[in-house]
Each structure stands twice: as C-alpha cells, then as structure tokens.
Amino acid sequence: FSRYTPDVSKYPAPSRGPDAGNAVIVSEGSHTLMMRAYELMVIIDGSVDDVVAQQWIANISKDVVAAGGSVHGKVDFWGKRRLAYPINKKEDGYYAILNVLAPGGALDELERAMRIADDVLRHKLMRLPDGEAARRGLVAA
Numbered sequence: 001f002s003r004y005t006p007d008v009s010k011y012p013a014p015s016r017g018p019d020a021g022n023a024v025i026v027s028e029g030s031h032t033l034m035m036r037a038y039e040l041m042v043i044i045d046g047s048v049d050d051v052v053a054q055q056w057i058a059n060i061s062k063d064v065v066a067a068g069g070s071v072h073g074k075v076d077f078w079g080k081r082r083l084a085y086p087i088n089k090k091e092d093g094y095y096a097i098l099n100v101l102a103p104g105g106a107l108d109e110l111e112r113a114m115r116i117a118d119d120v121l122r123h124k125l126m127r128l129p130d131g132e133a134a135r136r137g138l139v140a141a
Contacts, residue, residue: 039128040097041096056120072100
C-alpha cells in the first residue's frame with residue numbers, strides 16, 4: 001500500500017488569503033518555498049555569564065540557518081536588563097532581537113527547543129506585517 005504525495009512544485013504560489021503578503025518566493029530545484037519575515041525576541045537568564053548569553057544567541061542564529069532561514073542584519077543584543085517582573089524567581093535577563101527570514105513553519109523546532117531550555121526565560125516569534133518587513137528591508141516593498 002503506497003502513499004500518494006503530490007508534486008507541489010507544479011502548482012502556483014497562492015496570491016490571496018493567509019499565505020499572501022510578506023512572502024519571498026524562493027525556488028530550490030523542484031520546490032518553491034515562501035520565505036516569511038519574522039522578529040524573534042529572546043530573554044536569556046540573567047544569572048548566566050555574558051559570554052554564555054552571547055553563545056545562546058549565536059546558537060539560535062545557527063539553528064535559524066539550519067532550518068532553512070537567515071538572520072538579517074546584526075543581532076540587536078541589548079545586554080543585561082532588569083525584568084519588569086520576576087520570571088521563575090529571576091530578576092535580570094539578557095535581551096536580544098533577531099530579524100529572521102524563514103519558510104513558514106520552519107522555526108517550529110527552534111521554538112520547541114527554546115520552550116524547554118532552562119536558560120531561556122521568554123521568547124516571542126512574531127510574523128512581521130508587510131509594511132514593517134519592507135521597512136526593515138527583509139522583503140521587497
């Protein structure tokens with residue numbers, strides 16, 4: 001008993017609906033990927049060293065690339081800041097913001113890994129609206 005897997009490359013990319021908008025269409029061989037613009041904010045536990053926090057950010061950047069995406073521009077590393085309220089009895093955290101271009105759903109595994117990591121206090125992956133993605137230079141206007 002075999003499974004039928006349709007060849008999605010022969011279908012045109014959607015132009016309306018939830019898949020339209022800030023997508024960059026990239027062809028890889030016979031596959032077409034719709035790259036989406038995201039902003040990823042990460043708060044690393046403030047009790048770790050500064051070097052360890054920057055290694056976390058470097059590893060997150062590598063994981064984005066491994067998932068088929070790319071980090072655009074320089075990572076906005078804010079350094080150690082006082083949290084507005086305690087998270088898991090922690091008062092401080094290292095903040096970093098990354099502008100990411102990745103296929104839809106490609107960062108699910110990265111989010112799962114950050115959710116279970118002890119050193120990551122909070123993270124937020126947000127798909128950017130069309131205008132904001134164009135303003136940041138992630139997609140064409």
